[in-house]
Amino acid sequence: MAMNGDQVCGLKGDMSEQQSTSPIVNEPTIEDIRRMQAEFTDERNWNQFHQPRNLLLALVGEVGEVAELFQWRGEAAEGLPDWTGPEREHLAHELSDVLIYLVELAEKCHIDLPQAVLRKMALNRLKYPASKVHGSAKKYTEYND
Numbered sequence: 092m093a094m095n096g097d098q099v100c101g102l103k104g105d106m107s108e109q110q111s112t113s114p115i116v117n118e119p120t121i122e123d124i125r126r127m128q129a130e131f132t133d134e135r136n137w138n139q140f141h142q143p144r145n146l147l148l149a150l151v152g153e154v155g156e157v158a159e160l161f162q163w164r165g166e167a168a169e170g171l172p173d174w175t176g177p178e179r180e181h182l183a184h185e186l187s188d189v190l191i192y193l194v195e196l197a198e199k200c201h202i203d204l205p206q207a208v209l210r211k212m213a214l215n216r217l218k219y220p221a222s223k224v225h226g227s228a229k230k231y232t233e234y235n236d
């Protein structure tokens with residue numbers, strides 16, 4: 092039987108516990124995600140647990156949960172055509188957990204993640220000029236010039 096995302100998670104249909112001071116966001120930016128998680132954490136008095144090291148461990152644990160969904164299945168084609176709807180929703184949940192913890196980890200380390208990504212992508216373009224590496228997956232250290 093097809094399940095929705097909440098059933099995959101073992102949640103009951105009653106979402107009366109759901110509460111947030113934020114307006115509903117349909118297409119959240121990284122900043123929206125940072126703010127919503129900060130509110131989620133504040134509302135539960137969980138900042139005491141959300142130090143950088145704990146968030147890093149939580150992040151790695153969630154990456155492990157993503158890996159668990161892929162393990163023993165063989166190669167997965169783009170778009171995951173062999174996966175069922177509930178399997179895809181489960182993956183969506185685990186990837187979301189990874190992003191949520193990553194964004195909060197960056198915040199608690201006082202890293203502006205979107206700005207850092209811009210700087211890192213600029214570095215990546217310098218390290219891997221398209222004209223030089225086109226079609227090759229070699230690491231930049233493997234080039235001799």
Ligand SMILES: Nc1ccn([C@H]2C[C@H](O)[C@@H](COP(=O)(O)OP(=O)(O)OP(=O)(O)O)O2)c(=O)n1
Pocket residue numbers: 132137140156185187188191192
């Ligand atoms: N101390 C906590 C616990 C949970 N969460 C939030 C962030 C994650 O998005 C999600 C993680 O919840 P769980 O630890 O219950 O992990 P899963 O949702 O992956 O459940 P399960 O491990 O059963 O798959 O909830 C949080 O911010 N701080």
